[in-house]
Amino acid sequence: MTTPAVPTAPRIPEQVHRRRWAILGVLMLSLLIVVLDNSILNVAIKTISTPAPTGLGATQSELEWAINAYTLVFAGLLFTAGLLGDRIGRKKVLLGGLAVFGLGSALAAESGSPAQLIAFRALMAVGAAFVMPATLAVLMNVFERDEQPKAIGIWAGGVGLAIAIGPITGGLLLDHFWWGSVFLINVPIVILAFALMLWLVPDSRDPAPGRIDPVGVVLSVVGLVLLVYGIIKGGELADFTDVTVLSTIGAGLAVLAAFVVFEARSDHPSIDVTYFKNKVFSAAMAVITLVFFALMGVTFFSVFYTQSVRGYSPLQSGLLLLPLAAAQLIFAPRARLVVDRIGVRATTTAAMLVLTATLAAFATLDADTPIWLLEVVFFCMGTGMAHVMTPTSVVIMQALPREKAGSASALSNTFRQLGGALGIAVLGSVLSSSYRTGIEDKLGALPAGLRETAGESIEATLGVAAKLGARGKGLVGPADDAFLHAMHITALCGAVVALAGAIVVALFLPAKPKAPQQGAPEEELVRTES
Template identity: 90%
Template sequence: MTSPAAPAAERIPEAVHRRRWAILGVLMLSLLIVVLDNSILNVAIKTISTPAPTGLGASQSELEWAINAYTLVFAGLLFSAGLLGDRIGRKKVLLGGLAVFGIGSALAAESGSPAQLIAFRALMALGAAFVMPATLAVLMNVFEREEQPKAIGIWAGGVGLAIAIGPITGGVLLAHFWWGSVFLINVPIVVLAIALMVWLVPDSRDPSPGRIDPVGVVLSVVGLVLLVYGIIKGGELADFTDPVVLSTIGAGLVVLAAFVVFEKRSDHPSIDVTYFKNKVFSAAIAAIALVFFALMGVTFFSVFYTQSVRGYSPLQTGLLMLPLAAAQMIFAPRARLVVDRFGNRATTTAGMLVITATLALFGTLDADTPIWWLEVVFFFMGAGMAHIMTPTSVVIMQALPREKAGSASALSNTFRQVGGALGIAVLGSVLSTSYRNGIEGHLGLLPAGARDAAGESIEATLGVAAKLGARGEGLVGPANDAFLHAMHVTAFWGAGVALIGAVVVAAFLPGRPPAQKEGTEPELVRAES
């Protein structure tokens, strides 16, 4: 596959070009609610895990499904959503996706059980799947090629903004309202985004769009759900040799293999596997998947560390995450300047190594570690992320012609979401297994049924201890110790995955581009077959 140069399409209409920065603002607002929802949920998961009426009494596996129901539906539909936007118009898809997301948010706020929350989170993901790829696709169609890296950098910085305000907003809401308010807050943002989009954003589409691939969509979603379900079940049972676990994981892998074979033979595949013949493109996609595998899995437990072990409130937890968000907001728009100076390979490899180091540092945190040390770790984590997301997003988006922007954006976001979902499933299972193994020896005096439930997570153990009153006080110390050990094990697993990502980008991403002759256009992606 050869990477096309900038397509010789007609120039962007002047009226659209003049309002391109306002359009970018509207696109970032749309992106904001998609990312905001997950970052708000991060500080709310402990509250949702507490028994009614404060929360829903969700178990750790149900919490993982509340997150993964969103990410799996999101990832499974992203590429088809991108193709649909290319076919019928990105603006229409954006408006429809925002409306569905808003309805799902309102329903999730009124959930009466963990099962309902999981179902309504899946509905929210259905809407979000149509929002995310369309934002980048529209961006690529309203900015000329020379401005695209800057615009993508600002777009990526919007993720940092959402990460910053999400936990703080969630903390404020949880301090004054019921847990469902963290979802209801999405509704007014959706209404504002729709109004601004109708007014400002132009429509665009691919003049030669691909056909929708329903078989591919079904195979990818079924395969991912089976795989993730098996991994989560293995962690819940602390036994990956259980026949149900092995058969479910095996079935998921078989279905995903069938998906790959079907896509290779289809004349209208959901994912055009020929894109991956370009090693640069493949390495950028792999970097995104691996970094989100590591980060989503590790940050899943950070909330339990700050709230359950350290005793901070949801609002305080949100404030503690500010350095991570601030670093992304500071460095993401400027990362392109680092790429210009040092090249994609050096910038992204350095970012992956920083992520590896910060995840490893999570393995050193204890119950009495100075909290400023966690702030330093979060800041460098955000800085590392900024120097990964911006250059890899530019590589991916400029690897395909402008009319295929929806496909490129969908691929990027699909692998990010799949990586994140698998990270939560795999590293969450490592956390569950390690925690259960560490706490089981201290649960001998409990009845068999309570013993099994108490061993699932630190929140479950502390919940049982609270019900036992004075008799349960002896469980608090062992629970904290078991959780810290499990967190350390999980952090080192995440660091290992991030290190693999560093090796991949160091081997395959392009170095510093040669100086360009005047009048020629720089190419960030050099195709390799």
């Protein structure tokens, strides 16, 4: 005689389960402002690089730092943010992060110099670091496992929505207001998200959280800053053999190595390095890093291509990115269906090969390429991204226990931001170095001071040409040619990185999603608040 199975009580309280999709909406709104900020900035960088009063007169390296100050601080603090969320409650961390992000946005809007903008972008990153991992951690704790792939797909589609809204919003604002409005727009969104979160989102935490790891945080931030600073400096000087460049990069690598050793020996590490013994988990992390390395580097130069070479306005440039965003918005929530049919490995390998082809396609663009071809490239790029990010996010989040959702999300976002920061630094340096090499022999007639300034970037060359009036018109054509040559080299470098990602996927990701373990007890991690 067999004993009938006793149904287990649902792990998630019924009142939370009923409003799970509304909670997902609030989480996506919070995610929206974090991604929106960077997608707006991509359109605004040309305006910010123009002299006052239109912009701040930022150099290319200052623009890179305006982006990387955000991504570096973001990446450096995500570990601690994830642990704090697991420890004190993800809702509290989300609310605090939103408040800091809103304050940083308001201050960035009033920046009076590139240095101030870089500093306030770093403050924004502090807030964003507490928002991003908590959104995915809450998601994992309000959806049962069978609905998680669908929810994560919608969450990833929110990134596509932000990419779509950001450039268009930025373009509209720049057409009617000053450049700081692209940051001030974050403030009302923060207020709305804050109010909805207070009302709808439940709190959750790890019942056995780890201690905070201040030494690990300091080592990771210092190592990343030194490494990326050295790479950017090498691009500025067009000489990666310079003693300062080599010593800075070497110091960064040494500090990061010390970070890994310290984490391996610590009894309360920011990163539990034993996670990386799982080859699938490590491969998914590597692919996310490589994808964002290639993507962020390419989108950085695509803005200069559409605005400086092709002559489009910020709003028009934003509209040109719509196919990229639309493809992500359409396909990210549906990528799980493709995975169910052909498996994780086949889906992501094919998607990485599509990304490789689209990056290589940038090497074929010139000053009079039909613009619809660029639109096709952007759409295919967004399609590839959607079919990489959703499967790998599911693999990562389901590789660790549910109570470690904050740590898993923090790791995923850290490697994403690290890849993006290094992509902008490395590919931005390749672009800068290649451009300087291509334009320097065309600047011989300029005074020494102007020659140095004009060689920094296409915007700097065009700015000098505008100041010279009729005498400067002869610089426009060579500037376009030098930039296109530099863009082609940079795009091919990005394509090689994406191809490496395809190889990693094909070798190490599983053919099919991992089946959930039956009968494994889980803690009650979600609680409602009165």
